[in-house]
Amino acid sequence: MPTIAIVGAGMAGLHLALHLQKEGLDVSLYEERTPDEIRAGRLPSTVGLSAPTRARQRALGVAHWEGPEVATSTFQIRVATEPPLGFVGHLADQALFIDMRVYLPRLFEDFAARGGRVVKASIDAAGVRGLAAEHDLVVVATGRAGLTDLFPRVAERSPHAAPQRRLFAGIVRGLRMPPGPPLKFMFQLSPGHGEIFENQYLTLGGVVPSLLIEAIPGGALEPITRMRYEDDPARFDAALLDAVLTHAPLTAERVDRASFGLAGPRDYLIGAVTPVVRRAYAPLGGGRFALALGDLHITHDPITGQGANMATLAAWLAAERITGQASAGAAFDEAFCADLEERLWDALRPATEWTNAFLLPPPDHALALLAAASRSQPVADAFARNFSYPDRQWAILSSPEATASFIASHA
Ligand SMILES: Cc1cc2nc3c(=O)[nH]c(=O)nc-3n(C[C@H](O)[C@H](O)[C@H](O)COP(=O)(O)OP(=O)(O)OC[C@H]3O[C@@H](n4cnc5c(N)ncnc54)[C@H](O)[C@@H]3O)c2cc1C
Structure with a gap:
């Protein structure tokens, strides 16, 4: 059976580790902090988890926060135009806003309690190469600031060279x-x-x-x-x-x-945060490769609330591919990595492009959508719900024609 090393027990690393563990693969998780150290740390974010992410965590058996008292299903927007415009959208499925100091340690402990191998270590680039000598695949999920030099920036997928907020x-x-x-x-x-x-x-x-x-x-x-x-x-x-x-x-x-x-x-x-898309894999020598996952691969500004949600989607897709490759007895070679990179880009591209566009001054058609939402409850609800479905949101907002046709179909 192939052995997989995952570096980083954040959203991406944990969802991947739990998924591969569920599929019976041999996974080791390398993380520089213990669950208690994560709990005791500084606020890392203010993450809202969308319905698709919540469905993924249910499938992994780690949905510990399901009660109505923690569910968010109302989304109120106000734009300080003259006069101000505003609306309230209702989510069909509830979101969960949860402190990562609560969430990550719990999933980390779930992985360990299910027999997962955890190693407390801060891994540098040489360490990643060292892991490649002992594992068939190394997945690096160290967040937006860790081990970035291993995975070059892809300029044509990264329109912003500096933080926009x-x-x-x-x-x-x-x-x-x-x-x-x-x-x-x-x-x-x-x-x-x-x-x-x-x-x-x-x-x-x-x-x-x-x-x-x-x-x-x-x-x-x-x-x-x-x-x-x-x-x-x-x-x-x-x-x-x-x-x-x-x-x-x-x-x-x-x-x-x-x-x-x-x-x-x-x-x-x-x-x-500088939004960036990096290469999703790097050769480590000897025919071994490292995959980048989560923020390390694609960093989103938090403005649309997509980073952690996309990290779990990427982990899900990577887990499916890794499991498929393992059960076929095939190698985690460059062809595998290149195919996964394109699969991840196809899936995450709408969230990335929408988020990068959202950081710019809103074009007229985006303002027209907000104005339509303030007059029409179905438009307001769709706009709110589509924060959970960035492919739908971006399909509506990516051109004036698409926005106009969406408004017309809901008016
Ligand atoms: C203010 C703010 C608000 C946000 N709001 C949202 C939101 O509403 N919705 C949303 O989906 N996303 C949101 N995000 C984005 C989200 O926080 C990130 O996308 C998500 O945490 C990325 O997960 P990750 O697993 O890639 O990285 P991380 O969560 O950063 O995890 C990386 C892990 O790797 C470990 N590590 C790092 N370097 C090493 C090393 N060398 N060796 C070993 N371990 C290492 C770290 O200790 C950490 O545990 C927000 C971010 C911010 C800053």
């Missing part, structure tokens, strides 16, 4: 939850400045409000993405409050000004 994400206090259930996801667009997202987030301490600010460089939201809470907590909280009051009216109406602020010093991140 500065980011702040954090868990906050002093913000009343919107009435529910169901939980509600809010998307507030402030033209020229960026976007503020609010969701109710399942953390180790229960369901709490969280915010993601996508700041356009040079706009009024950028300063909060460059401040460090540790330097001056009161100043930080004041700046965050100001951003919310000025640019997020749906959130501002539930703020308690006296107590509003960051929940804790580890409960936020600031930074920026």
Whole structure:
């Protein structure tokens, strides 16, 4: 039986490891942090998992968070045009906003409890080559910053050479939850400045409000993405409050000004993401190859909430191909890797192109779609639902003609 090494126990690595384990393959998982270290770490993201991802985790037997009290099925949008436009879309299937400090350690422990081999190690490029000597295939799923030199950027699939947004994400206090259930996801667009997202987030301490600010460089939201809470907590909280009051009216109406602020010093991140598509495989010598999966292969800005969802889709597709190759007794050679690379690109391309386009000023036809959604509930629901189905969303938004025909068919 072939042996597979997976480096990185994030969304991509864990979904792949659990899937291959379920298929009876010999998998070893190399990760530099223990589950407890992941739990105790800094907020890494504010991930919302879509219905297809939730279906995949059910199939893997790791759907531990299924109750209605954690499900988000309402999606409210407000655009600060003059006059403002807005609508509420209803998801047919519920999304799960969950702290990766809750999610990843649990799946990591599931893999180990089912007999999976786990090695605590920080693997560098030489280490990947070393693993290739002992395994038939090495899958590298180290996220957007790990081992990137192994997999060159594909320029023609990577239109942005620099971050298009500065980011702040954090868990906050002093913000009343919107009435529910169901939980509600809010998307507030402030033209020229960026976007503020609010969701109710399942953390180790229960369901709490969280915010993601996508700041356009040079706009009024950028300063909060460059401040460090540790330097001056009161100043930080004041700046965050100001951003919310000025640019997020749906959130501002539930703020308690006296107590509003960051929940804790580890409960936020600031930074920026350069969207990139890299080659999905690299030769390691001796006829062995490394595959890149998840953010390492394709990094998305979080603006459309696709990164983790696409990482699980990629893991699913890779697991199917790896299992098929193993059961055929065939080698994980260059032809296998090249075929998988194209299969992954076919599947992930709509999410990538849609996300990269969404980072640009909205074209007239995108604004026309939002305006149509504010007048028509079926359009609003379809727009909200299609965040879970980027192929459908991008098919509608990729040209003015497609958008017009979609609006006409729903009006
Ligand atoms: C603010 C923010 C909000 C987001 N919101 C969403 C959202 O709503 N929906 C969505 O789908 N996506 C979202 N994303 C994107 C999502 O977080 C990523 O796409 C996803 O985490 C990628 O998973 P991954 O497995 O590729 O990498 P990661 O989750 O980064 O995992 C990589 C793992 O590899 C380990 N590792 C790294 N280097 C090494 C090494 N050298 N040796 C051993 N181990 C190593 C790390 O410790 C880590 O455990 C968001 C991201 C951010 C920043």
